[in-house]
Amino acid sequence: MIEYRDVSVVRGGNAILDRVSLRIEKGEHVAFLGRSGAGKTTALKVINGLVGPSAGEILVDGAPMARHELPRLRRRIGYVMQQPALFPHRTVFDNVATVPRLLEWPEEKTRAEAERLLAQLELPLATFGARFPRMLSGGQQQRVAIARALIAAPEIVLCDEPFSALDPIIRAEMQSLFDGVVRASGAPPPTGAPEARTTRTTLVFVTHDVREALRIAGRVIVFDAGRVVVDTPADAFMSHQHPLVRRFVEA
Amino acid sequence: MSDLVRLTGEHLLIVSIAVVIAIAAGVPLGTFAHRRRRLGGIALRITDVVQTIPSLAMFGFLIPLPLLGGIGPRPAIVALVLYSLLPIVRSTLVGLERVDAHVREAATAMGMTDRQLLWNIELPLATPAIVAGIRIATVTAIGVATIAAAIGGGGLGTLIFRGVSMVDSRLILQGAVPAALLAIAADALLTQVEHYFAKRRGES
Secondary structure, three states: OOOEEEEEEEEOOEEEEEEEEEEEEOOOOOEEEOOOOOOOHHHHHHOOOOOOOOOEEEEEEOOEHOOOHHHHHHEEEEEEEEOOOOOOOOHEEEEEEEEHHHOOOOOOHHHHHHHHHHHHOOOHHHHHHOOHHHHHHHHHHHHHHHHHHHOOOEEEEEEOOOOOOOOOHHHHHHHHHHHHHHHHHHHOOOOOOOOOOOOOOEEHHHEEHHHHHHOOOOOEEEEEEEEEEEEHHHHHOOOOHHHHHHHHHHH | HHHHHHHHHHHHHHHHHHHHHHHHHHHHHHHHHOOOOHHHHHHHHHHHHHHHHHHHHHHHHHHOOOOOOOOHHHHHHHHHHHHHHHHHHHHHHHHHHEEEEEHHHHHHHOOOOOOOHHHHHHHHHHHHHHHHHHHHHHHHHHHHOOOHHHHOOOHHHHHHHHHHHHOOOHHHHHHHHHHHHHHHHHHHHHHHHHHHHHHHHOOO
């Protein structure tokens, strides 16, 4: 569970986030939608402590950030950015093994999990494991980044426009691969869940693409000028009357 | 001939000792300069100033100093360390600065501590730059070490100074040519090391 209590982030006199209060339940798949500069990326980064709030409080699992030991918390939170940002001096396998090694998993378990996950992402470990990031295409690098973020079955997965740097055809392919992996990574949805858009994994997905948001999330939160302006179930989004939503829908 | 071999050996020895000490001090200093911007800037400026002191004057300054100074190989090594420090500190800083901010962010977000980030990501990625700094420091030190003979530091400079005082060009060349060859050889060798690390970090 992730809770924002009046969270503000002020940088250089500008409020990037302006008194945001939100609750994201365990297992929810949420999209943060907004134009660039709306504050959605910052809203994402306060969850893993890459950005510290100037005021207010953020609680993960009911505990405020100050009570968490950040590196330890982050090992339970998957993070995928727009840039693959792979470690260039490490092979595909070593990149994917980053968090398991921080968690001191036995090497066989790391290898088995990497093998399973990379196969799902259509990058067989036997072929790609020993390659260096520079030998891969952009789409392949991003798949490695996804594997690196998901291997330790994180309870929370944070994505910051992970597919927007890819060309459209690869993007669609990646979205469905990603969907499959996130779905497979959790237990079946809790009973009473509206539909399959809920798993054990809590997913927060930043995007400016409406179709992507609706495809991936069960709940859409629209940011504008650092504030939450719309918070709606995904299936009610298209008919929502907020002017910003209309503009997104009509674009 | 045996004189030449002995002096070349001495030359290599004082340069090696100086460069090893400069690495041991310079890499941590560069890392520190990267973490603490302001203090790092000051440290860098001091090494900058040291670099501008003419080497003959530097050796002269060291003569009256207790412990580190005097005459002989010890003050020679001290002076060479001071000259070698700047390129190593600077290249360490530059190498660390060049690490992609997104890569650093990813490492932090994966749950690496500051120390793990430094040892697992930043220093390995900065290694080619650090080696480049060591190469420049070594080549410089080989040249500057010829002056060390002026304060009895030994090395190939002994032949050069002897040649100068006797106005014997052949003697000067006997010192100068091997010193130049040493510099060229060190440059070539360390360039190879640099390429090796660049390759390993996945660049070329």
